[in-house]
Amino acid sequence: MTHLPALVTLLTVLLMFGTGWLVGSARGKYQIKAPAVTGHPAFERAYRVQMNTLEQAVLFLPTLWLAANFGFSGWAGIAGLVWLVGRVWYAVAYLKDPAKRGPGFGLAMLSWVALLIMAGIGVARAMMVG
Template identity: 40%
Template sequence: MQYVAIVTILLIIQYMAYMMFCGFARGKDTVVAPATSGDERFEKAFRVQMNTLEQLMVTLPSMWICAYFFSPLWAAGLGVVFMVGRLLYRQAYMKDPATRGTGMMIGFVANIGLIVLSLWGAIGQI
């Protein structure tokens, strides 16, 4: 389970970095809070941050359920795959949002894997 804990912390660090990038992109007086629009670079960073947050709501509980009922190594491995997908997603989105598909799909497939293995493992315990 320590691998799942390590991946969880790494995912939290990745998300915190995306929060910081979003804050930096807001810039001094460029996009004044509470506004969330007005500067393209900020809007991209904001969408990366929010999309990652939305996905983490699926990833983190699924990863821990998968670890408990199926396999900690599979859970941690799929968590790493998700994290790499999110990194590729961010890099693509910041350059051109239309190219974000590969990173998004990597993370999405990792989440599907976590959900399926979680359910399989839990049902197998009945």
């Protein structure tokens, strides 16, 4: 369980690569020339999934590692896996129908909040001890 956060990090990198791949594929399919970020609605959905995933990963990854390094490695890894499930659910739903993205986003957000609480408790404990 102590290495689960590392696996989650690798899977997160693959998720970010995958969303980038989807955007590149949509650019070609719908002939959206760089640097344009608007055009066909399917391209715009893929682009928003990628950007939102990157935005969320900036919050998620440091919080995951703070929680993992300050006493919650196993639980942080489990919460990280839940975050990944939520993000994939969000992406698949958003690509089909943006109105259906909420549950996946909510699941990922709840798991991030759990990580934030773990990280806060862990850091606070470490500061009190040393």
